[in-house]
Amino acid sequence: MKGYYDFKEIERKWQNTWEKEGIFTPADETDKENYYVLEMFPYPSGNLHMGHVRVYSIGDVIARFKVMNGYNVLHPMGWDAFGLPAENAAIKHGNIHPQDWTWDNIDNMRKQMKAMGLSYDWDREVTTAKEDYYKWTQWFFVQMFKKGLAYKKKSSVNWCPDCETVLANEQVINNQCERCDTEVEQKELEQWFFKITDYAERLLEDHELLENWPEKVKVMQRNWIGRSEGMKINFPIKGLEETLDVFTTRPDTIYGASYMVLAPEHPLVDQLVAGTDREDEVKEFVHKVKKQKEMERTSPESAKMGMFTGAYALNPMTGEEIPIMLANYVLMGYGTGAIMAVPAHDQRDLDFALKYDLPVKVVIQPVDRKEKLTVEELAGEAYTGDGCLINSGKFNGLTVEEAFSAMASYMEKEGMGKIEVNYRLRDWLISRQRYWGTPIPIVYCDKCGVVPVPEEELPVKLPRDVEFSPGGESPLNKCDEFVNTECPECGGKARREIDTMDTFVDSSWYFLRYTDPHNDKLPFTKGQAEKWFPVDQYIGGVEHAILHLLYARFFTKVISDLGLTDVVEPFTNWLAQGMVLKDGAKMSKSKGNVVAPKDILGKYGADTARLFILFASPPEKDLEWSDKGVEGSERFLNRVWRLFSDHIEGLKNNSAKLDKELFTGNEKELYRELHLAIKRVTEDIGVRLNLNTAISAIMELTNACYHYLNEVEVINYSLLSETIDKLLLLLAPFAPHMTEELWHELGHDGFISQQAWPEYEEEALKKDEITIVVQINGKVRDKLKVEAEIDEESLKETVLKSQKVQDYTTDKEIVKFIVIPKKLVNIVVK
Known part of the structure; x- marks a missing residue:
């Protein structure tokens, strides 16, 4: 036996053996309890990065630990394979098709994952860009279309006038097209949406089911959904029959509404200024605002831009004329795209009113104040505190809470508006004007209108023979073979939808496909899904805490409503791992601080890489990369190896039974340290997910072994053998290759990852x-x-x-x- 851990020989040996024996495939039928552990699947960019190494190592420890604790574990992996980078690569290199680029990257990353010794069941591998997967993504779209959850409407998009194409947000850099540096505009186009707003209340209420989710993540989702109780008030427009509808959470302040604000995109704008001397000026203003990004328009620090339309609304409570303004800080996608401005009690409205010399009316003041609060006393600071009403007609003297109820009820009774619940959440825009994505299964017929592709004709396949050009236009638009088709209803001429779906759609249900990945009749059967679903432990980056997790929750509820599962929440437990930093910053090529996993695996091996990245920081915290830390992990593994190589003959030839009654003081202490380590590692992995402290406990047990060997003249090999066997079992989830080799060197049968997890003895933990x-x-x-x-x-x-x-x-x-x-x-x- 060598005196050091030869990782190159040993890791390759056991990876091949594990794959040949298929030891990571869960049993179809078993008395064991099922457990589903899943890490977010990656985009196949070509190479793993250290963030991948960290998240997959965390998941692998949990999966191996659960197997050793008697669970039947599902631990799959796949690829979020559609997306813009593949299309950009085709444009950049000219002779590379997105599919070939993607498939090559998948092959390379799969090899790197296998080199890490990850315990995946590769027979369940899914790839979202393969027809056997995106067929079912299209199937879900069709079901949602039939239920009214998928629909098309006009929406504002990023538009490059030079490329004459729609740009995704990630293609817009400093408000310029990343391809040609042309200034990006906002343009209204017909787009496909999923009606996630229909599920807003359920998405909020079902947070109660997520007891084991981090509270900060639930808060982030609640804020994103943004439930607010208020009232939709109808303001008549002077000279027009239409009303200007406004949703407000403060109907109690309506007497203080001194001007109205419309989003420049509001459909009433053209009607308000048509034929007036302000028409050209308004159009110029609207064009200017549309060039601004949403964040720029809504940021408190951004300059507020506005202008008067020349039109007036009427306050339904007083009949008073109120000027209708346009402003960049109001967006069409929020509420009704119009607000009643109460500048005395909203700082943003007050800043705008002072800038454009608009009226300010105080209608709330502190309860204990005797004289009326005046505009002059505000001194540029809106009063946003609690209080009672003034200057509000018959509602004077009511508290804010009392006035909300009284005024809302009165206005609803008089037909001035309606009490409503509103949400900040907007419907999910899924249209993408690009090639490398799931085709939307819709055709357009002059006779039949918008027609979904029949289920039996799915998938609508992406044509391979398309032309990519730097202009940015989707290649599908120029592919006559794809575009021109027959109407499924009348058989007449029709055109296919050329938009593809947002890749978030692909990743919103993949965790269910893993449960039945080879089914060609359904996306999965209810029986197979509920054998594993919901996911017991989900692991991924906190940057996905809102969109991906929210969309996955939405999809699961839709799928449940379709009767494919009774489960309404996809992930029982969720762990957000921290980033891997170097020199205090996120790794990036531009900073020159990237550490490539393939280099670390080549120099130190998988076990060392896994051990370091799990030991250096708690899973949920950021981790600072340290070359010395990696070397320290390598030294520790070799220290464990020498415990065996230095004593292998004594360990192999030991036949004596363990007799605790005859233990000396040193033997008692080692036995106690063994069971203390078992207790700590078991709880650190199984209860707290503190993998770093679990490794620390294993290191302390290793030190205790060396201490014992240095203190005694005669080694008790029955005790040492017992201790080392258990030490190997504890270390196996973290360093699977080395422990597998040593397990077999000691003459044990079976794979170490399939052995029973050790149990600690309470009695052994007691000191004399x-x-x-x-x-x-x-x-x-x-x-x-x-x-x-x-x-x-x-x-x-x-x-x-x-x-x-x-x-x-x-x-x-x-x-x-x-x-x-x-x-x-x-x-x-x-």
């Missing part, structure tokens, strides 16, 4: 105790049981905590503290 007599000024005052090996400082602390000792020492000066080891303590006081 002795009785210490405590004297004060020579008289016995107490007797205390303490650990036999207690140090003098700990003994002093224990004695002084005794109530009997405190009865005789309180308010007295301790002159001496005399210790006779393992027998007596005498305290001298005066």
